[in-house]
Amino acid sequence: MKTVILCGGRGTRLNELGKVVPKALVEIGGQPIIWHLMRLYSAHGFHDFSLCLGHLGDKIRSYFGSPDGNAGIVNFPVEGTENWTVSLPDTGEDTNTGGRIAKIADSLASEERFFVTYGDGLADVDIGGLLEFHKAHGKIATMTTINPRSPFGIVELDGKGAVSSFREKPNLDVWINGGFFVFERKVLDLLAGDPVLEEGPLETLAAEGELMAYRHTGFWKCMDTYKDSLEFEAIWAADAPWKIWD
Numbered sequence: 001m002k003t004v005i006l007c008g009g010r011g012t013r014l015n016e017l018g019k020v021v022p023k024a025l026v027e028i029g030g031q032p033i034i035w036h037l038m039r040l041y042s043a044h045g046f047h048d049f050s051l052c053l054g055h056l057g058d059k060i061r062s063y064f065g066s067p068d069g070n071a072g073i074v075n076f077p078v079e080g081t082e083n084w085t086v087s088l089p090d091t092g093e094d095t096n097t098g099g100r101i102a103k104i105a106d107s108l109a110s111e112e113r114f115f116v117t118y119g120d121g122l123a124d125v126d127i128g129g130l131l132e133f134h135k136a137h138g139k140i141a142t143m144t145t146i147n148p149r150s151p152f153g154i155v156e157l158d159g160k161g162a163v164s165s166f167r168e169k170p171n172l173d174v175w176i177n178g179g180f181f182v183f184e185r186k187v188l189d190l191l192a193g194d195p196v197l198e199e200g201p202l203e204t205l206a207a208e209g210e211l212m213a214y215r216h217t218g219f220w221k222c223m224d225t226y227k228d229s230l231e232f233e234a235i236w237a238a239d240a241p242w243k244i245w246d
Contacts, residue, residue: 001048001131002111003041004104006097007034007119008054022056024119025063026229029236032063033223034119036242038084043245044127046115047083050107052091052100061088098201099194108188116181116197121222122232124241125180133214134182140210141187143202144180146220147171175213178220 007024024034038049053060064086087107091100101108101116108114113134115127125144134142154167177198190201205211219241223229235241 001046001114002050002108003038003046003048003115003117004050004052004101004108005034005037005117005119006100007051007060008057008091008093008095008100009120020056022059023223024051024060025056026120026223028122028229028232029240033122033232034060035081036122036240037117037119038081039245040122040125040242041115041127042081042084046127048085050087050089050104051119052104053088054091054093054095054100057088057090064088096194096196098191098197101197102188102191102194105188105191108185111185113182113184116179116183118179118222120224121179121220122240122242123178123180123216123220124218124244125178125216125220127180130180130214131182134212137212139212140184141202141205142182142212142214144178144216145175145213146178146216148174148176175215178216179222180214180216 005024007022009023025032027033028036034051041047041049051060087104089104089107091103095103115131123144123146130142130144149169149171151169153169155163156165156167158164187201187205190204191197195201202211221228221232221235223232236243
């Protein structure tokens with residue numbers, strides 16, 4: 001079963017770092033975030049990857065030692081990658097997320113279903129459990145959802161406006177898109193043109209009752225800013241929750 005990883009973003013919020021390094025190659029503990037993500041899937045038994053490249057895609061190809069982008073067994077000397085099969089298609093500098101998947105539709109034609117995720121986020125998602133949840137509900141799409149923490153502490157006020165207590169960054173009473181999708185092949189029919197995956201296609205699936213939420217309550221974090229990269233480094237040094245491989 002193939003895992004599609006969207007790696008084409010510009011990383012504008014990484015400031016100067018994003019101008020020279022694609023987000024997928026920002027390092028955590030000496031290896032790029034894409035390596036950590038692929039090792040997560042591989043640890044669950046999924047070794048076939050298609051990386052949809054865009055901004056600074058040549059640097060990702062160079063990392064994998066495949067300047068022409070053809071699929072093949074990865075042979076670069078990095079621990080834990082011996083059984084990976086990786087394709088590195090160029091899906092355009094400014095293509096939208098849904099459009100990137102549409103551009104590799106031919107390579108997905110033989111897949112009954114496939115994973116999709118973003119190349120800048122990590123979680124301790126049970127990938128096998130996600131797949132079983134998807135198969136059990138029988139719908140076209142599953143989206144992993146996250147219950148986020150507030151970025152700010154909460155101040156509780158009494159009826160007179162006096163501060164009564166503080167709550168340090170509590171979980172919010174909402175769920176957000178955490179990526180880590182499973183799609184049936186039928187989803188490709190919704191990707192004509194160059195859609196933003198998170199808008200038209202997913203909104204259509206939701207309206208038709210074909211999008212289910214897999215609620216993940218464990219660790220999840222994306223690399224949006226330079227500060228996030230520093231936080232990832234600290235988490236890795238302390239004992240990274242997503243590191244489920246030996």
